[in-house]
Amino acid sequence: MLALTVFLLAILAAVVVPPRLPQALAGDRRTAAVFAVRFVTLLIAGAAVLSTSVVRIGPSSVGVVQRLYLGGSLSAGHVIATAGETGFQADIIPPGAFHIWPFYNVLNTIHELPVVVVPNGFYGRIVANDGEPLAEGEVMAEEWPEAEFAKFLDAEWFLQHHGKRGLQLSILKPGVYPLNLALFSVRIGYEKNGRDITDSVDDVYSIEGKKRENTPLTTAITRVPAGTVGVVRSTVARRGIDCVTHTASTDVGGLTAEVVPMGCKGIWRTSLPPNDYYLNRDAYDVTLVSTRVTTLEFKGGFVRRFLDLKVDAKGDFQQTERSANFSVPDGAADSAVNTKVEGWEIPQELRAIVQITPENAPIVVAAVGGQDQVDQRIVIPAIRSHVRNVYGSEIAVTEPDGAGGTREIRRPTRVLDTIDHRVELENAILDRARVDGRRAGVDIKEIRLGESAIPPELLLARQREQLAGQLKAAYIQEQTSQEQRQKTEQARATADQQRDLVKAQIAVKTAQLAQDRRQAEGHAERLFLEEQAAGQTAQANVLGKDSVLRLRELELVLTLLRDNPQIVTGLKLPSVWVSGSNGLEGTAAVLGAFLGGAVPEARGLGK
Known part of the structure; x- marks a missing residue:
């Protein structure tokens, strides 16, 4: 102007x-x-x-034209002109445009607005300010087919092809879009995550340009991480799908829910596998359900008493009582299960391994609301109930049959079964809990018992028996050690005296040998003397006792001379002449002369 x-x-x-x-x-x-x-x-x-007349638009902007003169009036309820009416025009001036139209800026006002930029990991939420009204019961306009999406962003095409005003099911995926912001308003909602997004502030694109607002809206993409599935609750139905509702159930007598095919309004029968999805959060509510094996712990929440036994130096038992408070730790599904066995109250800790299958996830969400609701409303109460029932009734155990074999019997549950028959208790609880789990769409894979807070009075006798047995074993071991030590010392002393022992043994053997030799010599001498006596007796019988005596005397003399040769040194033999008959007179005469005595002359004739 x-x-x-x-x-x-x-x-x-x-x-x-x-x-x-x-x-x-x-x-x-x-x-x-x-x-x-x-x-x-x-x-x-x-x-x-x-x-x-000159029109020039920057490279990062778009021109939205508002006609002031020389145009007709818009029909009631419309704000965008498609036939040259006054007001905001459907056609836009693209980024970087340069045109010369005479008096264009006189007849029109050009709003230079920024292009819409949608970052990665987010989508743009679109609201149309003009178009046909929504049908009764609709909360947002139907989604445009992918093949027509680019045309959908053209304001003139949108208005001429029955585009509807209001919130659009179609969204803007990451990219740059030169939109007519007089027709379309775009919001990109951010949610603070402590990493790359520091503020929950939205980018809002409108005819006023780009501004920032604080809202609880987020337009982040829907991420279904590994190990989970996404159960979709839709408020809209896509065109061209036969949406028939049917009833699904987890098991006979289990959960039931009304589900619909994918793309229909309601809970989809097929869950979304792990991936990233560009879903309009205004139309689709996605509940993540873990399909991994998860653990439910029943732990703490009770006061436990203890009786500590000690043995003094004299071997007497002394006992002291104490107590400890066990609180429920963070992350536990629930406190320990309070059971009653044989009239005794026993808090029982345990761990349950559970898993929701992907095919049951939609039924679980539709019937209960989610995994946490299933755990709190069905699984946890069922497990607690079955633990109490098993502890208060009977179990099947294997015991000796008295003939060297075993047999399975059913008997009432005892307190000490929590120590001696834990496997049997776990199996009994698991068999019962699995039935309720299948009905709830949950596979209960394992039950493992934890700490059993048994009253200490019931364990006292066993503890005293164990301590007595340990003391006995220690005494026997100590006695054995002492005996072994004595043997060791004896062996060491024997080794130290080995030389003397060897000498003594040799001396004993030498004396024994000398004794044997003397005995043999004496025996030989006796035999010799006996033989000699026998010979002498025979000789005396032949020669006469006197002749034998003289011969013996002669032998002795000759032996003496042989052993003492000094006697005959310088000896002068006498001149003796002896004659006679067969007697010993000659011999005696010679001997007498040798000894220096006078020997009479002997006469006789010899033969």
Whole structure:
């Protein structure tokens, strides 16, 4: 408008001002002045025309045109013109455009607005400000087919092909979009995550440009991580799908729920596998259900008493009582199960391994609400009930049959079974809990018993028996050690005296051998003397006792001379002549002469 005013004033000045110049001006001077004034005014007029005709849009902007003149009126309820009416036009001026249209800026107002930028990991939420009204029962406009999505973003095509005003099911995926922000408003909602997003502030694109607002809206993509499935609850139905509701159940007598095919309004029968999905959160509510094996711990929440036994130096038992408070730890599903066995109250800790299958996940969500609700409303109460029932009834155990084999019997549960028959208790609880688990769409895979808070009075006798047995074993071991030590010392002393023992053993053997030799020699001597006596007796019988005696005497003399040769040294033999018969007179005479005695002369004849 300002440019048009300047243009008109310049034309008026070029036509009116020269004739009114002072008449004093004459000749060439007057002609030159008139020409100069007209030329300047024409330049001003040309600049004004040019400024109203040039259209230029920046590379990161889009031009939204608002017609002011020379157009008809829009029909009631519409804000976007598609046939040249006054108001915001459907056609936009694209980024980087440069055009010259005479008096374009006089007849129109151009709003230079930013292009819409949707970052990775988010989508743009679209609201149309014009179009056909939503049908009764609709909360948002139907999703445009993927093949027509680019045309859907063209404002004129959108309005001419029955586009509906209001919230759109179609969304803007990551990218840059030159949109007509007079028709479409776009919101990108961020949620603070402590990493790359520090504020929960949304980007809002509208005819007012880009601004930031604080809202609870988030337009992040839907991520279904590994080990989970996404159960979708839809508030809209896509075109071209036969949406038939049917009843699904987890097991006979189990959970039942009304589910629909994928793309229909309701809970989808098929859950979403792990992946990233661009789902409009205004239309689709996704509940994540873990399909991994998870653990439910029943732990703490009780006070436990203890009786500690000690043995003094004399071997007497001393007992002291104490107690400890066990609180429920963080992360536990519930406290320990309070059971009653044989009239005794026993808090029992345990761990359950459970898993929800993907095919049961939609039924669980539809019937109960989610995994946490299933755990709190069905699984945990069922396990607690079955633990109490097993502890208060009977179990099947294997015991000796008295004939060297075993047999399975059913008998009432005892307190000490929590120590001696834990496996049997676990199996009994698991068999019962699995039935309820299948009905709830949960596979209970394992039950493992933890700490059993048995009253200490019931364990006292067993503890005293164990301590007595340990003391007995220690005494026997100590006695054995002492005996072994004595043997070791004896062996060491024996090794130290080994040399003397060897000498003594050798001496004993030598004495034994000498004794045996002397005995043998004596025996030989006795035999010799007996033989000699027998010979002498025989000799005496032949020669006579006197002759034998003389011969013996002679032998002794000869033996003496042999052993003492000094006796005959320098000996002079006497001259003796002996004659006689067979007697010993000659011998005696010689001996007598040898001894120095007078020996009578013997006479006789020898033979």
